[in-house]
Amino acid sequence: MKELGYLNKYFVKYKWRLLLGVIITIIATVFKLVVPMKVGDSITEVKQYLNGTITDLEAVKHSLLINILLLLGAALLSGLFTFMMRQTFIVVSRYVEYDLKNEVFKHYEKLSLGFYKQNRTGDLMNRISEDVSKVRMYVGPALMYSITTVTLFIVVVTYMFYKAPILTLYAIAPLPILSIAIYKLSVLINHRTTIVQQYLSKLTTFTQESFSGIAVIKAYGIEPRTNENFEDLAEGSKNKNIDLAKVQALFFPLMMLLIGVSNILVIYIGGTRYINGQIAEFGTIVEFLIYVNMLTWPVAVVGWVTSMVQQAEASQKRINEFLSVEPAIQNLTEERTPICGNIEFNNLTFTYPDTGITALNNVSFSVKPGETLAIVGNTGSGKSTILELIGRLYDVGDGMLKIDGNSIKNLNLNDLRDSMGYVPQDAFLFSDSIKNNIRFGKENASDDEVREAAKNAAVHTNIEGFSKGYDTVLGERGITLSGGQKQRVSIARAIIKNPQILLFDDCLSAVDTETEEEILQNLQKISANKTTIIVSHRISSAKNADKIIVLEDGKIIQQGTHAALVAKEGYYKELYAKQLLEKEI
Numbered sequence: 363m364k365e366l367g368y369l370n371k372y373f374v375k376y377k378w379r380l381l382l383g384v385i386i387t388i389i390a391t392v393f394k395l396v397v398p399m400k401v402g403d404s405i406t407e408v409k410q411y412l413n414g415t416i417t418d419l420e421a422v423k424h425s426l427l428i429n430i431l432l433l434l435g436a437a438l439l440s441g442l443f444t445f446m447m448r449q450t451f452i453v454v455s456r457y458v459e460y461d462l463k464n465e466v467f468k469h470y471e472k473l474s475l476g477f478y479k480q481n482r483t484g485d486l487m488n489r490i491s492e493d494v495s496k497v498r499m500y501v502g503p504a505l506m507y508s509i510t511t512v513t514l515f516i517v518v519v520t521y522m523f524y525k526a527p528i529l530t531l532y533a534i535a536p537l538p539i540l541s542i543a544i545y546k547l548s549v550l551i552n553h554r555t556t557i558v559q560q561y562l563s564k565l566t567t568f569t570q571e572s573f574s575g576i577a578v579i580k581a582y583g584i585e586p587r588t589n590e591n592f593e594d595l596a597e598g599s600k601n602k603n604i605d606l607a608k609v610q611a612l613f614f615p616l617m618m619l620l621i622g623v624s625n626i627l628v629i630y631i632g633g634t635r636y637i638n639g640q641i642a643e644f645g646t647i648v649e650f651l652i653y654v655n656m657l658t659w660p661v662a663v664v665g666w667v668t669s670m671v672q673q674a675e676a677s678q679k680r681i682n683e684f685l686s687v688e689p690a691i692q693n694l695t696e697e698r699t700p701i702c703g704n705i706e707f708n709n710l711t712f713t714y715p716d717t718g719i720t721a722l723n724n725v726s727f728s729v730k731p732g733e734t735l736a737i738v739g740n741t742g743s744g745k746s747t748i749l750e751l752i753g754r755l756y757d758v759g760d761g762m763l764k765i766d767g768n769s770i771k772n773l774n775l776n777d778l779r780d781s782m783g784y785v786p787q788d789a790f791l792f793s794d795s796i797k798n799n800i801r802f803g804k805e806n807a808s809d810d811e812v813r814e815a816a817k818n819a820a821v822h823t824n825i826e827g828f829s830k831g832y833d834t835v836l837g838e839r840g841i842t843l844s845g846g847q848k849q850r851v852s853i854a855r856a857i858i859k860n861p862q863i864l865l866f867d868d869c870l871s872a873v874d875t876e877t878e879e880e881i882l883q884n885l886q887k888i889s890a891n892k893t894t895i896i897v898s899h900r901i902s903s904a905k906n907a908d909k910i911i912v913l914e915d916g917k918i919i920q921q922g923t924h925a926a927l928v929a930k931e932g933y934y935k936e937l938y939a940k941q942l943l944e945k946e947i
């Protein structure tokens with residue numbers, strides 16, 4: 363229960379509703395008690411009439427009618443309060459589920475990229491959905507059934523003891539066995555359910571991957587092999603489901619068996635004691651039969667609830683594990699720090715903490731507002747790492763990377779990120795309209811602003827070509843954009859933000875050279891007093907930059923303007939010559 367203690371704050375938050383739930387549960391239980399009492403009374407009266415103890419038939423009939431009305435009233439009220447009880451406990455559990463999901467999601471968002479690399483997306487999703495659902499079972503049904511059981515036990519068993527103590531002992535004797543048996547069975551069911559879920563998750567992942575990669579599967583003609591793999595997984599899943607069904611099928615027969623034993627005991631012991639005159643009223647036997655049946659479910663539930671709580675504890679432990687992860691990147695100042703865009707790398711060496719790869723080695727350069735810096739170099743030479751560090755997606759040692767003369771860590775993280783328009787290497791667009799994807803950079807942008815940004819990113823004409831224009835929906839159920847179109851929508855998203863620093867990570871690679879030229883010219887106008895950094899493999903993207911740096915294995919091997927670099931022997935000149943040749947061919 364240590365881990366579940368985390369939820370106490372939610373119990374405090376919803377204390378009044380929960381208290382109301384407890385009161386309603388007690389009232390519902392008291393009304394439940396009236397039903398067997400009146401049945402017992404009615405049987406006793408009929409028996410007394412048959413014995414001749416009572417002779418007035420009309421009085422018996424009248425009394426029976428009153429009992430029936432009371433019984434009906436009590437049953438209705440008990441039903442109404444049971445309904446209200448569910449409305450309080452189950453509704454509170456849904457509120458807690460909602461709060462917890464939001465809390466976990468917000469925390470996930472704060473965590474840095476390293477966390478996402480260390481943990482699988484499936485795991486993250488499971489903790490926010492499956493695990494939170496299991497925790498809800500503790501807050502809702504487990505709590506509700508525990509309170510019902512305790513109240514019912516206190517009220518019913520006390521009354522039973524008052525009526526016939528020895529018979530009560532015999533009647534409730536098999537109930538602990540029932541509770542333990544159900545607990546054991548629930549543990550088994552939960553264990554097998556977990557296995558079934560694991561198989562289901564494998565099956566879902568396989569299906570999802572197969573359909574995402576359907577083009578590759580068809581192109582390679584491997585449908586039969588894929589079918590076989592699917593069949594194997596489905597076969598495994600089926601067998602595990604059958605295993606689960608076997609133990610689930612035991613649940614009710616086991617309950618029935620133990621209720622049967624209690625019933626037999628009540629009839630036998632009750633009958634004998636009535637004959638011996640140790641029980642005054644015949645109706646008590648019938649009344650006890652109803653009580654035993656009433657107690658069975660709550661007692662069975664003790665076992666079920668125990669395993670539910672165990673599962674919730676395990677799930678909360680998993681949730682707490684992630685909630686206790688501190689974001690590696692912390693905002694160290696609440697003070698506002700507007701950004702001008704003076705970027706300075708000073709003998710910076712950076713090693714990725716998780717892989718130990720040194721991506722940058724003693725790198726120094728600077729770039730001012732109004733300037734464009736181009737970074738070229740082989741794949742894996744550290745170009746993207748430079749942009750990630752400027753965006754503070756990773757932290758560097760103190761003082762190595764300065765913006766506007768301050769160490770990047772001393773800047774307000776929100777101001778820093780607000781001042782940036784970052785276009786990553788793999789353009790990621792959301793399953794939403796093109797308009798909203800561009801607006802992502804500026805939430806309240808007008809249609810005209812969206813259009814203007816798209817024009818500057820040279821994608822306006824393409825978008826107009828779609829029948830629904832800017833309202834065209836992208837993603838799984840929408841249209842698929844070409845690689846170049848995606849890159850340009852992603853550029854429009856950065857442009858519309860009108861940031862002080864523009865970071866383009868090889869985001870023109872899928873665009874033809876003419877369009878590239880058009881975009882670069884537009885960018886020159888837009889970024890007149892902004893700091894722009896363009897990472898590229900193409901000289902055409904770099905040639906107009908104010909400064910160019912060439913990276914190799916994390917080190918700057920050349921720097922200068924295009925004119926200066928083509929005049930010197932080295933990587934840049936070779937690349938230029940090669941790309942010029944390719945263009946001519």
Ligand SMILES: Nc1ncnc2c1ncn2[C@@H]1O[C@H](COP(=O)(O)OP(=O)(O)OP(=O)(O)O)[C@@H](O)[C@H]1O
Nearest residue numbers: 714716717719721740741742743744745746747748
């Ligand atoms: N998130 C990361 N975690 C660990 N190592 C990384 C990470 N990103 C990149 N690396 C490693 O750092 C080195 C530099 O990578 P980087 O992405 O900066 O190169 P790049 O020049 O941008 O390459 P490309 O042109 O292929 O995009 C590579 O060896 C890469 O494997």
